[in-house]
Amino acid sequence: MRPAAPGRAGGAGAGTPLAGPAPVGGSRRDRDGRRSERLAPYVLVAPAVLIIVVLRLWPxxxxxxxxxxxxxERNGAPVGLDNYxxxxxxxxxxxxxxxxGLLVLMLPIAVxxxxxxxxxxxxxxxxxxxxRSVYFFPAVLSPVIVGAIFNLLMAYDGPLNAVLAHAGIGPVDWLGDPHVAVFAVVGVHVWATFGMALVVFLAGFATLDAALLDAARVDGASLxxxxxxxxxxxxxxxxxxxFITTMIGMLTSMFGLLYVMTGGGPEGSTxxxxxxxxxxxxxxxxxALASAASTALFVIMLVVGLLQISVLRRVGRDD
Structure with missing residues (x-):
């Protein structure tokens, strides 16, 4: 009787060589690949984080x-809270x-x-x-140009008051009345910057479920x-x-309009x-006093922003 050929014992499949035990933790190449995958996000984010730390947080x-x-006379000397x-x-x-505070109250209108x-x-x-054709036009204009244009339009003897006179309304000192000037400047700022917010809203509409709108039409919902x-x-x-970006824009991007239209006046009202x-x-x-005012502005934006996010989240849950 012929002895069994090596490798045939063990039934079907016995001809397949037996694999040795897999190395614990995978091969070195696999371990290096997993380590690279874990480090890749940090490597990609590191330049942005470095820029933020060096150019934002450190200053x-x-x-x-x-x-x-x-x-x-006390230049550089510690003064505690004297500046505040x-x-x-x-x-x-x-x-x-x-x-x-007035800007915060007007913010819902600006949004x-x-x-x-x-x-x-x-x-x-x-x-x-x-x-669609004209919404973005004001956003490409310089604040200086916008301010100069509206200085002409809102002059006491300018076109806007001429239109009001034809309507039987007395002239308004848009930029010379302390009770009106701040509203005029804020209104011009909203007109000049709403194009960017509109683009963001249109991008948000791209994520809106169209089936919900169709269902509203079928149910006869009004606009x-x-x-x-x-x-x-x-x-x-x-x-x-x-809301957050508009608020930041109102508090940090109106200098050009203020400088050209009112110069902070009348009577410091703007x-x-x-x-x-x-x-x-x-x-x-x-x-040093300007730095204290900058710190106060940062705290104001942070607090108002957090409050707005909290209120909007609550309203979203209620809806």
Whole structure:
């Protein structure tokens, strides 16, 4: 009897060589690949983080530290909270804070305008082609150009008051009345910047479920009902983003308009923290006080932003 050939014992499949035990933890190449995958996100994010730390966070820390030092004869000497006390005692800074409160109250209007225009464009209501063709035009203009244009339009003897006179309404001193000037400047800023917010809203509409809009049409929902019960809940995160960016723009991007249209006047009524900081740094040569005002502005934006996010999240849950 012939002995069994090597490798045939063990039944079917015995001809297949037996694999040895797999190395614990995989091969070295596999381990290196997994390590590279884990490190890849950090390597990609590292340049951005470095830029933020060097160009944003570190100057912020230096500015906060500088706000506790003195100006003039006490240049560089620690003064504690004296700069912040001086801010609260300065009527111009109190006016700037009061105007910040006014901006916060006007913020829903500044967000609603581009939101409604984006809704009209998306729902193709009559006139949507006009909105689509002209909505972004103001955003490409320099604030200096915008301010110069509206200085001419809002002059006491300018075209706007001429139109009001034909309507039987007396002339308005748009830029010379302390009770009107801040509203005029904020209105011009909203007109000049709402194009960017409208683009963000249109991007948000791209993520909205079209089936919900179709269901609203089938159910006979009116346009206000569609906006309230379908559009607003579906764009909650977009609305939050636009609220925050619009607020930051109002508090940090109105210097050009203020400088050209009112110069902070009349009687300091159009002062905002941003303009106050420039006056203290550029005209009064008080950099430590300007740093204190910058720190206060940062805290204001942080607190208002967090409150807005909290309120909008609560409204989104209620809807």
């Amino acid at each position: 912020l820390v230096l500015g906060v530290n500088f706000s506790f030092t003195g100006d003039g 006390t001086a801010l609260l005692d300065d009527p111009l800074f109190r006016t700037a804070l009061r105007n910040v 609603a305008i581009p939101g409604l225009l984006a809704t009209f464009i998306y729902l193709r209501v009559p006139g949507h082609r006009l909105f 206000p009902q569609t906006i309230r019960h379908v559009v607003v809940p579906g764009l909650t995160r977009t609305i939050q983003f636009v 002062y905002l923290p941003e303009y106050y900081i420039w006056v203290q740094q550029g005209q009064m040569n008080r950099p």
